[in-house]
Amino acid sequence: MDFTITEDQATxxxxxxxxxxxxxxxxxxxxxxxxxxxxxxxxxxxLTEMGLPGLLVPEAQGGLGLSLLDAVLIAAELGxxxxxxxxxDTALVAAPLLAKAGNQDALLAAIAKGDVKVALPHxxxxxxxxxxxxxxxxxxEGKALRLASCSPAKAGVxxxxxxxxxxxxxxxxxxxxDSVDPLRRLFAPVAAEGVEVGSADALLDHAALITAAQLVGxxxxxxxxxxxxxxxxxxFGQPIGSFQAVKHHLATTVVKIEFAKxxxxxxxxxxxxxxxxxxxxxxxxxxxxxxxxWAMSETAIQTxxxxxxxxxxxxxxxxxxxxxxxxxxxxxxxHLARIDAAVIGGALPIGPGHSFA
Amino acid sequence: MDLxxxxxxxxxxxxxxxxxxxxxxxxxxxxxxxxxxxxQHVEWERKLASSNWGMVTWPEAYGGRxxxxxxxxxxxxxxxxxxxxxxxxxxxxxxxxxxxxEFGTDEQKARFLTPMAKGExxxxxxxxxxxxxxxxxxxxxxxxxxxxxYVITGQKTWSSRASFADWGFGLFRTDPDSKRHKxxxxxxxxxxxxxxxxxxxxxxxxxxxxxxxxxxxxxVPVANRIAGEGEGWNVAMATAGFExxxxxxxxxRFQAVAERLVKLFRQHEAxxxxxxxxxxxxxxxxxxxxxxxxxxxxxxxxxxGHIGAEASLNKIFWSELDRAAHRTAxxxxxxxxxxxxxxxxxxxxxxxxxxxxLSGPIYAGSNEIQRNIIAERLxxxxx
Numbered sequence: 001m002d003f004t005i006t007e008d009q010a011t012x013x014x015x016x017x018x019x020x021x022x023x024x025x026x027x028x029x030x031x032x033x034x035x036x037x038x039x040x041x042x043x044x045x046x047l048t049e050m051g052l053p054g055l056l057v058p059e060a061q062g063g064l065g066l067s068l069l070d071a072v073l074i075a076a077e078l079g080x081x082x083x084x085x086x087x088x089d090t091a092l093v094a095a096p097l098l099a100k101a102g103n104q105d106a107l108l109a110a111i112a113k114g115d116v117k118v119a120l121p122h123x124x125x126x127x128x129x130x131x132x133x134x135x136x137x138x139x140x141e142g143k144a145l146r147l148a149s150c151s152p153a154k155a156g157v158x159x160x161x162x163x164x165x166x167x168x169x170x171x172x173x174x175x176x177x178d179s180v181d182p183l184r185r186l187f188a189p190v191a192a193e194g195v196e197v198g199s200a201d202a203l204l205d206h207a208a209l210i211t212a213a214q215l216v217g218x219x220x221x222x223x224x225x226x227x228x229x230x231x232x233x234x235x236f237g238q239p240i241g242s243f244q245a246v247k248h249h250l251a252t253t254v255v256k257i258e259f260a261k262x263x264x265x266x267x268x269x270x271x272x273x274x275x276x277x278x279x280x281x282x283x284x285x286x287x288x289x290x291x292x293x294w295a296m297s298e299t300a301i302q303t304x305x306x307x308x309x310x311x312x313x314x315x316x317x318x319x320x321x322x323x324x325x326x327x328x329x330x331x332x333x334x335h336l337a338r339i340d341a342a343v344i345g346g347a348l349p350i351g352p353g354h355s356f357a
Numbered sequence: 358m359d360l361x362x363x364x365x366x367x368x369x370x371x372x373x374x375x376x377x378x379x380x381x382x383x384x385x386x387x388x389x390x391x392x393x394x395x396x397q398h399v400e401w402e403r404k405l406a407s408s409n410w411g412m413v414t415w416p417e418a419y420g421g422r423x424x425x426x427x428x429x430x431x432x433x434x435x436x437x438x439x440x441x442x443x444x445x446x447x448x449x450x451x452x453x454x455x456x457x458x459e460f461g462t463d464e465q466k467a468r469f470l471t472p473m474a475k476g477e478x479x480x481x482x483x484x485x486x487x488x489x490x491x492x493x494x495x496x497x498x499x500x501x502x503x504x505x506x507y508v509i510t511g512q513k514t515w516s517s518r519a520s521f522a523d524w525g526f527g528l529f530r531t532d533p534d535s536k537r538h539k540x541x542x543x544x545x546x547x548x549x550x551x552x553x554x555x556x557x558x559x560x561x562x563x564x565x566x567x568x569x570x571x572x573x574x575x576x577v578p579v580a581n582r583i584a585g586e587g588e589g590w591n592v593a594m595a596t597a598g599f600e601x602x603x604x605x606x607x608x609x610r611f612q613a614v615a616e617r618l619v620k621l622f623r624q625h626e627a628x629x630x631x632x633x634x635x636x637x638x639x640x641x642x643x644x645x646x647x648x649x650x651x652x653x654x655x656x657x658x659x660x661x662g663h664i665g666a667e668a669s670l671n672k673i674f675w676s677e678l679d680r681a682a683h684r685t686a687x688x689x690x691x692x693x694x695x696x697x698x699x700x701x702x703x704x705x706x707x708x709x710x711x712x713x714x715l716s717g718p719i720y721a722g723s724n725e726i727q728r729n730i731i732a733e734r735l736x737x738x739x740x
Binding site: 258350355356 | 359362366427433619635650656673674
């Protein structure tokens with residue numbers, strides 16, 4: 001029994017944090033916001049050079065073969081930096097599912113090189129993210145998880161029938177949906193057939209876990225922004241952060257954020273080990289992270305006062321991401337229902353002595 | 358990270374479970390806030406100590422088992438699983454004990470720790486004064502040096518366990534001209550010494566849980582001072598850290614509350630408010646989050662780390678989850694919530710528990726003080 005992250009994990013996480021803090025600044029977010037595609041080949045190239053797409057790809061396919069625990073630590077850094085490129089979906093959700101499915105060596109190798117992006121349609125979401133930039137769909141529209149591709153030569157996957165507009169990178173025929181988060185790229189769902197590579201439930205659990213991890217990073221970023229603002233903004237002749245009313249609001253959110261983190265780590269271990277109760281722990285993680293990020297977003301805008309209500313202050317990028325991710329991959333009702341079924345329904349043993357059931 | 362128990366840890370759990378099943382009283386004890394219940398609880402402490410279960414993390418030399426914090430968590434899980442009594446010895450084993458181990462002399466360790474572990478001496482904590490509650494540095498009770506004794510004069514209040522306990526510990530002003538945090542010393546005193554008057558205070562539930570203490574020229578040997586004269590504030594902060602940190606409220610306590618709450622909900626499901634479902638789920642989630650966080654902190658300490666201002670996060674989290682869980686139970690009980698006894702005459706444990714949960718956000722440094730600590734020490738906001 002050891003509930004610590006290793007020094008290697010801490011070093012990698014810090015490395016990614018430092019890199020993103022240096023290159024993925026709020027100025028980059030503003031430039032993306034001003035662009036047509038909201039995506040940047042340069043940013044993706046930088047993430048690829050950092051080796052991030054291959055983190056969870058097995059070593060045999062050119063990746064680092066890391067675990068879901070590493071994935072949640074890195075996902076939090078993506079959230080903290082407000083990364084909009086579909087790295088989390090491809091590298092942290094699709095890659096481990098494909099690795100588990102087997103027989104996807106070529107595709108995994110292409111993911112590790114940053115050559116391929118995988119979009120993730122699922123019944124639980126009324127949209128698909130980054131459909132236009134993708135060459136593959138890992139689809140959970142039914143009970144099965146299905147892999148479809150439009151570029152068989154590139155990825156070594158058989159061409160499969162896709163219902164709806166033909167898939168191709170850069171295809172602009174899809175119906176775009178407008179998200180409040182200016183850097184989200186959402187499209188109406190497309191149904192795809194393809195080879196069966198697992199269960200749709202597994203996609204949902206993996207994606208919900210990684211979304212939860214991004215949410216605590218988003219929350220941490222908002223906490224830092226609000227704390228900085230409270231230190232620097234003076235009213236009544238003193239920094240507003242010296243007032244207890246402001247301090248206590250911020251302290252309350254720190255409690256929520258810090259107590260969400262071990263829940264996410266516990267869920268990552270459960271999912272990695274294929275524990276029968278993994279879904280319950282993922283739902284717990286998603287709820288805890290969403291609640292923390294949502295509370296933090298309201299506290300952060302309140303701390304910023306009227307400045308927080310402007311487009312000029314950076315906060316809104318993270319606040320909107322928090323709203324978006326909180327509803328994505330299973331909303332509050334969805335995950336609460338799974339907790340309810342397990343805890344009140346009695347499927348999960350609870351109480352002292354069942355700490356890691 | 359490895360969230361599986363080792364075979365040794367599983368064996369240890371089995372050993373604790375077997376002992377608890379054989380020894381935990383079948384009938385609940387009378388509340389330890391009453392004299393008869395207090396003595397029942399002291400008897401239980403002595404039974405625990407007779408098999409070295411008093412404080413498993415303490416060195417064997419002082420009556421412990423020299424175990425690590427993960428084993429302590431396992432012990433606590435089995436303790437609460439068995440429904441064992443509350444710890445009347447808590448001020449000693451969780452607060453003063455670690456303080457004496459860190460700051461005490463060898464003579465003091467020998468004199469105080471073993472009787473503490475054996476449940477022979479039960480301790481009261483005496484920090485607050487009528488004008489020094491959250492603002493503990495306003496302490497005014499004096500301990501004036503007279504040869505190899507201090508002469509204590511003053512008043513303490515809300516002193517937990519002091520109605521019936523044997524000894525007390527607290528901060529006293531040893532430099533009468535000093536102000537605030539300076540000139541305070543950490544002193545242990547016999548509650549039965551001449552000049553000590555205790556006046557039990559009737560608490561919310563009607564029983565005398567804590568007491569006022571009046572000191573009228575009470576002579577205390579200088580050898581009862583922990584650490585140097587005038588160094589009391591730092592010692593007390595360390596003690597408070599132990600209190601807010603890991604040990605005061607083990608997660609198993611709240612897992613047991615959540616488990617009982619789920620059972621209560623099932624009984625009242627048909628007439629429960631829609632929001633109650635979510636609150637019950639939240640109680641389980643919060644108890645589990647506290648479990649994971651505590652295992653993480655314990656693992657960190659075992660690996661050589663320490664817990665600082667983060668202790669304030671713990672204290673806010675457990676005290677507020679406990680109050681929320683009991684409030685949910687009270688609302689589920691509806692019109693029965695006010696009854697002191699429920700069907701069959703058993704004590705309404707939810708009512709008692711709710712009343713007790715209201716003290717959590719107040720004692721060991723109110724949650725407002727904890728939020729100040731988080732804001733100033735973790736976030737670096739200006740004082």
